[in-house]
Amino acid sequence: xxxxxxxxxxxxxxxxxxxxxxxxxxxxxVEFGEKGFHEASISxxxxxxxxxxxxxxxxxxxxxxxxxxxxxxxxxxxxxxAREAIHEGMGALExxxxxxxxxxxxxxxxxxIYRIIDEAEFVDPASYRRHYETIADRFxxxxxxxxxxxxxxxxxxxxxxxxxxxxxxxxxxxxAVWGEGREDLDRIAEEVNLLIxxxxxxxxx
Amino acid sequence: xxxxxxxxxxxxxxxxxxxxxxxxxxxxxVEFGEKGFHEASISxxxxxxxxxxxxxxxxxxxxxxxxxxxxxxxxxxxxxxAREAIHEGMGALExxxxxxxxxxxxxxxxxxIYRIIDEAEFVDPASYRRHYETIADRFxxxxxxxxxxxxxxxxxxxxxxxxxxxxxxxxxxxxAVWGEGREDLDRIAEEVNLLIxxxxxxxxx
Numbered sequence: 001x002x003x004x005x006x007x008x009x010x011x012x013x014x015x016x017x018x019x020x021x022x023x024x025x026x027x028x029x030v031e032f033g034e035k036g037f038h039e040a041s042i043s044x045x046x047x048x049x050x051x052x053x054x055x056x057x058x059x060x061x062x063x064x065x066x067x068x069x070x071x072x073x074x075x076x077x078x079x080x081x082a083r084e085a086i087h088e089g090m091g092a093l094e095x096x097x098x099x100x101x102x103x104x105x106x107x108x109x110x111x112x113i114y115r116i117i118d119e120a121e122f123v124d125p126a127s128y129r130r131h132y133e134t135i136a137d138r139f140x141x142x143x144x145x146x147x148x149x150x151x152x153x154x155x156x157x158x159x160x161x162x163x164x165x166x167x168x169x170x171x172x173x174x175x176a177v178w179g180e181g182r183e184d185l186d187r188i189a190e191e192v193n194l195l196i197x198x199x200x201x202x203x204x205x
Numbered sequence: 206x207x208x209x210x211x212x213x214x215x216x217x218x219x220x221x222x223x224x225x226x227x228x229x230x231x232x233x234x235v236e237f238g239e240k241g242f243h244e245a246s247i248s249x250x251x252x253x254x255x256x257x258x259x260x261x262x263x264x265x266x267x268x269x270x271x272x273x274x275x276x277x278x279x280x281x282x283x284x285x286x287a288r289e290a291i292h293e294g295m296g297a298l299e300x301x302x303x304x305x306x307x308x309x310x311x312x313x314x315x316x317x318i319y320r321i322i323d324e325a326e327f328v329d330p331a332s333y334r335r336h337y338e339t340i341a342d343r344f345x346x347x348x349x350x351x352x353x354x355x356x357x358x359x360x361x362x363x364x365x366x367x368x369x370x371x372x373x374x375x376x377x378x379x380x381a382v383w384g385e386g387r388e389d390l391d392r393i394a395e396e397v398n399l400l401i402x403x404x405x406x407x408x409x410x
Binding site for chain 1: 298327334337348356363365368374397401
């Protein structure tokens with residue numbers, strides 16, 4: 001999360017500025033996650049971040065602008081986390097397994113992410129839709145790549161991308177966000193991976 | 206939607222009462238769907254339903270109570286619609302295909318259902334969780350039934366249930382709610398069905 005997103009004309013140019021922006025975004029994640037958008041307040045966020053109230057406006061025009069930046073920042077954080085979990089040389093199915101296992105662990109550590117992304121549907125519908133469309137685009141790329149390499153069957157595309165994304169989101173909701181913290185997330189990612197690899201139909205013989 | 210849910214002590218006993226309750230729930234679906242919970246008002250809902258404001262309190266104690274009843278009513282409506290799409294003698298995979306096709310058509314006709322269920326996460330978290338847990342339980346039953354009949358492989362359970370439910374929810378979001386209304390929902394349900402039947406791995410030979 002080294003390069004947090006902010007309103008473009010307010011992007012900080014110094015490392016100190018970037019640190020302050022990071023503190024504001026981290027405080028906002030806690031505040032919005034605990035209280036929701038409507039109850040959250042700028043003064044409480046600056047208090048949590050240990051930043052002067054006036055400083056807030058150096059970075060954001062409003063609570064809405066901060067919320068939008070937070071959604072973009074969280075999308076980026078999920079993506080960055082997944083990138084670290086995936087290595088050159090992994091096959092297409094192995095990539096999906098590793099990305100899901102990583103996402104489940106990320107969501108367990110950042111349970112507030114669900115509440116914040118979900119609230120974007122109401123606070124900032126465009127961010128909400130962009131969040132999922134962007135992720136779906138990456139699924140499509142990976143599925144087509146797997147088809148080209150011959151590991152996956154041909155003809156995979158957008159429908160399959162949304163299906164796989166939905167699986168991951170709901171498995172994360174159940175086991176990472178609503179879980180008790182003891183579930184074996186690697187094993188769960190493996191079960192989902194077997195489901196997407198071979199389906200649920202009984203094999204003959 | 207013949208037997209709408211309401212606060213138990215306020216359940217209407219006459220057919221006229223049930224019709225009024227139905228009108229209030231239908232008006233609430235439009236109002237909450239358009240404005241969201243916080244902006245919605247009881248007076249606007251009774252206006253839409255063409256019911257006197259005072260009559261509202263014969264049926265519900267508050268806007269919160271109406272919202273909870275609406276979430277339960279929508280869960281029931283989805284379930285009832287799926288029941289009609291499924292017939293005796295269908296195989297386990299055929300049931301999943303028919304249920305998804307039906308759900309996609311239902312969601313296209315009732316796009317407000319996503320916004321209302323999703324807003325329950327914030328307005329009434331217990332209803333939100335119960336909604337999905339109830340659906341997941343039905344998936345588990347069907348998957349185990351399919352395993353017992355030999356059509357599906359053994360060992361299917363809760364993880365697969367949440368995965369399949371998530372697929373359906375997200376495919377519905379993309380093609381029924383955010384769709385242009387021209388997508389071939391039957392074809393989409395078939396593609397998802399092939400995905401869950403046999404997966405995405407290339408078959409050898």
